[in-house]
Amino acid sequence: MTPKLTESQEDYLKKIFLLSEKHDNPVSALDISEHLKVKPASVTNMLKKLSELNLVDYKPYYGARLTRAGELVALEVLRHHRLLELYLSEILGFGWEEVHEEAEKLEHVISERLEAKIAEKLGHPTHDPHGDPIPSADLELPDDSHRYPLTRLKVGQKGFISRVTTQDTDSLNMLSRLNLTLKAQLEIIGQERNGVRVEVEQDRFLLPLELASKIWVETH
Amino acid sequence: MTPKLTESQEDYLKKIFLLSEKHDNPVSALDISEHLKVKPASVTNMLKKLSELNLVDYKPYYGARLTRAGELVALEVLRHHRLLELYLSEILGFGWEEVHEEAEKLEHVISERLEAKIAEKLGHPTHDPHGDPIPSADLELPDDSHRYPLTRLKVGQKGFISRVTTQDTDSLNMLSRLNLTLKAQLEIIGQERNGVRVEVEQDRFLLPLELASKIWVETH
DNA sequence: GCTATAAATTAGATAAGACTAAATAAAACC
DNA sequence: GGTTTTATTTAGTCTTATCTAATTTATAGC
Ligand SMILES: [Mn+2]
Ligand SMILES: [Mn+2]
Ligand SMILES: [Mn+2]
Ligand SMILES: [Mn+2]
Numbered sequence: 001m002t003p004k005l006t007e008s009q010e011d012y013l014k015k016i017f018l019l020s021e022k023h024d025n026p027v028s029a030l031d032i033s034e035h036l037k038v039k040p041a042s043v044t045n046m047l048k049k050l051s052e053l054n055l056v057d058y059k060p061y062y063g064a065r066l067t068r069a070g071e072l073v074a075l076e077v078l079r080h081h082r083l084l085e086l087y088l089s090e091i092l093g094f095g096w097e098e099v100h101e102e103a104e105k106l107e108h109v110i111s112e113r114l115e116a117k118i119a120e121k122l123g124h125p126t127h128d129p130h131g132d133p134i135p136s137a138d139l140e141l142p143d144d145s146h147r148y149p150l151t152r153l154k155v156g157q158k159g160f161i162s163r164v165t166t167q168d169t170d171s172l173n174m175l176s177r178l179n180l181t182l183k184a185q186l187e188i189i190g191q192e193r194n195g196v197r198v199e200v201e202q203d204r205f206l207l208p209l210e211l212a213s214k215i216w217v218e219t220h
Numbered sequence: 221m222t223p224k225l226t227e228s229q230e231d232y233l234k235k236i237f238l239l240s241e242k243h244d245n246p247v248s249a250l251d252i253s254e255h256l257k258v259k260p261a262s263v264t265n266m267l268k269k270l271s272e273l274n275l276v277d278y279k280p281y282y283g284a285r286l287t288r289a290g291e292l293v294a295l296e297v298l299r300h301h302r303l304l305e306l307y308l309s310e311i312l313g314f315g316w317e318e319v320h321e322e323a324e325k326l327e328h329v330i331s332e333r334l335e336a337k338i339a340e341k342l343g344h345p346t347h348d349p350h351g352d353p354i355p356s357a358d359l360e361l362p363d364d365s366h367r368y369p370l371t372r373l374k375v376g377q378k379g380f381i382s383r384v385t386t387q388d389t390d391s392l393n394m395l396s397r398l399n400l401t402l403k404a405q406l407e408i409i410g411q412e413r414n415g416v417r418v419e420v421e422q423d424r425f426l427l428p429l430e431l432a433s434k435i436w437v438e439t440h
Numbered sequence: 441g442c443t444a445t446a447a448a449t450t451a452g453a454t455a456a457g458a459c460t461a462a463a464t465a466a467a468a469c470c
Numbered sequence: 471g472g473t474t475t476t477a478t479t480t481a482g483t484c485t486t487a488t489c490t491a492a493t494t495t496a497t498a499g500c
């Protein structure tokens with residue numbers, strides 16, 4: 001029933017899942033191509049194969065959608081990835097900007113037994129070091145509907161950073177230096193054409209939209 | 221200079237290193253073939269490739285010997301492997317019979333940074349859960365000349381188990397059940413044609429030669 | 441030293457996953 | 471609606487690492 005997928009196949013499925021979260025259209029080959037850093041021809045190739053395995057719905061010039069089976073694979077890999085990120089961060093003292101790359105490789109090779117041990121050690125956590133939700137052991141995602149990107153908040157609202165949706169090492173490092181890390185308290189000072197003006201601790205920043213849209217906040 | 225080796229290449233180099241430890245002859249293709257569970261033709265193929273990379277000395281019908289460069293790769297992988305085994309065992313509560321398989325895959329994907337974190341967490345250990353020596357960060361093997369297989373000891377000698385040279389899950393599990401684990405105190409009661417007779421705690425066993433030869437002891 | 445057996449190599453096939461270049465389909469533009 | 475641009479697919483090549491089958495070389499027995 002599960003003839004063991006390759007690393008590549010797992011990465012495609014995971015990426016399709018992540019790209020699907022942004023809209024409900026099928027994911028385009030070009031989109032996958034860019035995010036996976038392979039050429040579009042390679043994507044078409046792989047989509048055909050995954051389609052034959054009934055892991056994606058694919059028709060030429062249509063794009064790709066995960067089947068339920070494909071979604072379950074994606075969630076499993078995502079669980080590995082995010083548990084590993086948290087483990088590296090919490091237990092081994094990695095910075096949040098370092099964990100993604102390492103987890104990207106480890107996610108494919110850890111056994112279910114190791115996954116379980118890690119989850120146990122971490123107390124069955126629901127979110128990783130970037131605030132990304134960790135699928136539970138039975139592959140359900142926790143409810144995250146109460147978090148919003150900075151760009152959607154109104155002036156005067158206060159809250160704390162609850163998620164950062166970039167994996168870029170240098171961006172994450174930059175945010176650390178600005179004390180824009182998880183749980184940091186902040187207030188919206190202004191929503192402007194060129195960014196979001198915020199107050200954090202003693203500091204004030206004008207965060208470019210590009211960056212602000214990746215910082216999610218829980219208000220209180 | 222180091223164009224990143226594949227998992228396969230690393231496994232071949234590691235296996236050649238381990239097989240070389242048993243004698244000083246070049247390692248035969250058949251030997252590699254059996255231990256790596258690939259066909260001899262595949263071995264020949266790979267040896268040619270590794271030879272071109274100057275990682276092994278290879279001439280047709282001669283066998284393979286690691287070059288210094290190849291040996292360093294092998295030691296690096298071995299360090300990963302054994303550190304991981306110990307980590308899984310000590311920190312995550314895996315049994316000594318479970319760790320080998322897991323480490324076999326992880327050894328190829330951990331970064332030098334993760335290797336260092338693990339070594340640090342473990343206090344820069346010199347031996348893994350089977351008593352196998354762990355190469356140091358600069359790839360030196362600790363001196364292990366004071367340990368001998370059970371089959372070489374004389375009647376009356378006492379000591380403790382210091383190394384077990386099998387990775388077979390079921391054999392290791394069996395040994396656990398018999399309390400024949402690292403540090404177990406024992407005394408040689410007899411050296412016989414069909415095995416070594418030992419006393420461990422309250423128990424006495426006649427260990428078949430096949431098994432006894434894999435149990436190494438430090439005497440006192 | 442010849443012969444039988446065992447070991448190793450060669451040759452050719454296959455599968456996975458990437459690529460380039462060319463062809464085709466869809467979308468956007470006016 | 472025809473034309474240009476963009477996206478996608480097809481066709482064919484490459485690399486890595488396997489395999490099987492056939493051949494060659496080495497070793498062991500007598
Ligand atoms: Mn990955
Ligand atoms: Mn994350
Ligand atoms: Mn391995
Ligand atoms: Mn070991």
